[in-house]
Amino acid sequence: MNIDNLDVVVKVAACVCGKDGVISQxxxxxxxxxxxxxxxxxxxxxxNQTLDDFFDDDLQLEDYLEQISDLNLxxxxxxxxxFSASADGLDIKENIALHKVKLIFGEEL
Amino acid sequence: MSHFSDASPDPxxxxxxxxxxxxxxxxxxxxxxxxxxxxxxxxxxxHSLPGLQESNISILDDGDGMSPNELIHNMRIGxxxxxxxxxxxxxxxxxxxxxxxxxxQARRLTVISKKEGExxxxxxxxxxxxxxxxxxxxxxLDKDEIESHPLLLLSSTKKCGTQVxxxxxxxxxxxxxxxxxxxxxxxxxxxxxxxxxxxxxKFMDGKNKRSFTINNAQLQGIDPFMTKSPGYQExxxxxxxxxxxxxxxxTHVLPHFKRMESTPLERLGGANGIVQNQGLYIYxxxxxxxxxxxxxxxxxSQLGALARVEVNVPSSLDQEWSTDVKKASLQLPPRxxxxxxxxxxxxxxxxxxxxxYRGKQDQANKYWNIKxxxxxxxxxxxxxxxxxxxxxxxxxxxxxQKSQLIKYLGQLAENLPLNHIYQKMSESPREIDQENVTDxxxxxxxxxxxxxxxNE
Numbered sequence: 001m002n003i004d005n006l007d008v009v010v011k012v013a014a015c016v017c018g019k020d021g022v023i024s025q026x027x028x029x030x031x032x033x034x035x036x037x038x039x040x041x042x043x044x045x046x047x048n049q050t051l052d053d054f055f056d057d058d059l060q061l062e063d064y065l066e067q068i069s070d071l072n073l074x075x076x077x078x079x080x081x082x083f084s085a086s087a088d089g090l091d092i093k094e095n096i097a098l099h100k101v102k103l104i105f106g107e108e109l
Numbered sequence: 110m111s112h113f114s115d116a117s118p119d120p121x122x123x124x125x126x127x128x129x130x131x132x133x134x135x136x137x138x139x140x141x142x143x144x145x146x147x148x149x150x151x152x153x154x155x156h157s158l159p160g161l162q163e164s165n166i167s168i169l170d171d172g173d174g175m176s177p178n179e180l181i182h183n184m185r186i187g188x189x190x191x192x193x194x195x196x197x198x199x200x201x202x203x204x205x206x207x208x209x210x211x212x213x214q215a216r217r218l219t220v221i222s223k224k225e226g227e228x229x230x231x232x233x234x235x236x237x238x239x240x241x242x243x244x245x246x247x248x249x250l251d252k253d254e255i256e257s258h259p260l261l262l263l264s265s266t267k268k269c270g271t272q273v274x275x276x277x278x279x280x281x282x283x284x285x286x287x288x289x290x291x292x293x294x295x296x297x298x299x300x301x302x303x304x305x306x307x308x309x310x311k312f313m314d315g316k317n318k319r320s321f322t323i324n325n326a327q328l329q330g331i332d333p334f335m336t337k338s339p340g341y342q343e344x345x346x347x348x349x350x351x352x353x354x355x356x357x358x359x360t361h362v363l364p365h366f367k368r369m370e371s372t373p374l375e376r377l378g379g380a381n382g383i384v385q386n387q388g389l390y391i392y393x394x395x396x397x398x399x400x401x402x403x404x405x406x407x408x409x410s411q412l413g414a415l416a417r418v419e420v421n422v423p424s425s426l427d428q429e430w431s432t433d434v435k436k437a438s439l440q441l442p443p444r445x446x447x448x449x450x451x452x453x454x455x456x457x458x459x460x461x462x463x464x465x466y467r468g469k470q471d472q473a474n475k476y477w478n479i480k481x482x483x484x485x486x487x488x489x490x491x492x493x494x495x496x497x498x499x500x501x502x503x504x505x506x507x508x509x510q511k512s513q514l515i516k517y518l519g520q521l522a523e524n525l526p527l528n529h530i531y532q533k534m535s536e537s538p539r540e541i542d543q544e545n546v547t548d549x550x551x552x553x554x555x556x557x558x559x560x561x562x563x564n565e
């Protein structure tokens with residue numbers, strides 16, 4: 001697994017959770033817990049850097065989704081988004097973003 | 110074919126607008142202090158020397174200072190783009206604070222500055238001159254003029270630093286019937302000290318520590334959460350990640366009034382201030398912007414008086430939080446409102462619990478019963494009939510005396526001065542002293558009986 005691909009996965013989850021420009025601590029912990037259990041080599045330092053980069057990027061959800069081509073990673077991305085966005089309650093904007101991920105990836109799954 | 114015409118603002122009118130941007134004296138000085146902190150000053154001194162014919166205020170710091178070119182650039186109004194990203198710890202925003210804050214309080218602003226390795230430089234904005242000449246004419250002082258400036262405090266031996274001088278003070282609000290300048294200024298400086306002690310308290314302790322003085326008197330920080338007082342309760346906290354850092358939310362519950370020490374209580378505005386200032390404490394880069402009030406998220410109540418929610422926001426979110434020029438107010442973005450609501454119930458509930466606990470203690474009193482009717486939502490305070498002394502008194506009394514006593518006790522309970530007690534308990538609970546009332550009562554009855562006997 002190329003670790004750069006995981007950065008994109010984290011950014012997709014951040015995009016879904018941080019629809020209003022803020023990611024709560026609960027959501028952040030959920031993303032990290034989920035990704036660490038599946039990919040233990042993904043470090044906390046890298047995770048923090050990826051989230052900082054995410055806030056500096058101008059990319060949209062669709063732009064991140066385009067960068068994920070591996071089928072297994074797509075399945076993991078959907079799971080990650082579902083788990084993290086609902087960690088502190090799924091609000092309407094998060095739900096719409098989650099649906100978008102499922103819709104775009106769903107065509108290929 | 111359309112064409113363009115120069116419609117730049119008229120300096121004479123524009124300066125009058127800038128003078129009325131809505132600063133108070135403390136918020137204006139705070140804006141200057143923001144610049145000192147951003148310039149890494151460790152010692153910030155406010156001087157207003159008494160005994161001068163014309164009052165003035167000087168703010169002196171030992172920060173990085175400015176070169177002559179930087180000074181001229183920074184004296185320009187709007188010298189920075191508000192949408193530019195600021196470094197962490199930069200308390201500036203619009204690049205207008207120093208000028209607009211100064212113009213709101215004084216008609217003459219002089220800035221003397223020295224940067225390491227650069228010559229000392231000074232520039233003056235004089236509103237009278239701008240109005241007379243109707244141009245933005247900035248006066249640049251030469252070396253001799255700086256050295257002979259009567260209010261110069263920036264020592265030539267210092268490596269760096271900046272001195273802001275306000276002259277021709279308009280903030281003193283002098284009218285025919287007002288007090289003299291020095292009395293007004295002394296009172297204003299006292300309010301200023303309290304304001305700075307509260308709004309910059311995070312810079313007066315810990316790793317960010319800086320020294321703030323007013324006329325050489327050291328200012329001590331006011332901790333609005335009384336974190337070091339016995340009975341303080343720390344509540345939930347959370348970090349929300351956002352562009353440029355984290356929004357940190359911490360909840361606090363103050364100790365009950367009875368457990369507060371008198372000095373910190375007084376510095377927080379007394380019991381009345383504690384009730385009024387419940388709510389959100391929003392800090393921008395450690396500088397307090399909003400001191401209390403729930404900003405529409407909850408209702409102010411007597412029982413929630415001890416609840417405080419601390420919110421720390423990085424300056425990178427200024428756009429989203431609509432920080433104004435004065436940095437004295439901001440608006441909560443919808444997502445933050447949603448997040449904050451999750452935190453409000455906890456400190457308010459715990460504040461209520463502190464009060465209710467005190468209420469239950471009062472119920473245990475053997476002289477009074479507190480009857481709370483849940484269905485009718487009625488609370489009444491009644492004299493306890495279970496009291497042993499009262500029972501003994503009734504046993505030894507005649508039928509007529511019993512009837513008189515019942516009537517009297519009933520009226521005593523009915524005429525309990527509840528409104529007065531409520532008001533005094535809110536305003537000055539520490540001044541209430543019920544310990545010696547029995548002696549006072551005895552004395553009063555004895556003297557009355559004695560007087561009646563003499564009259565007979």
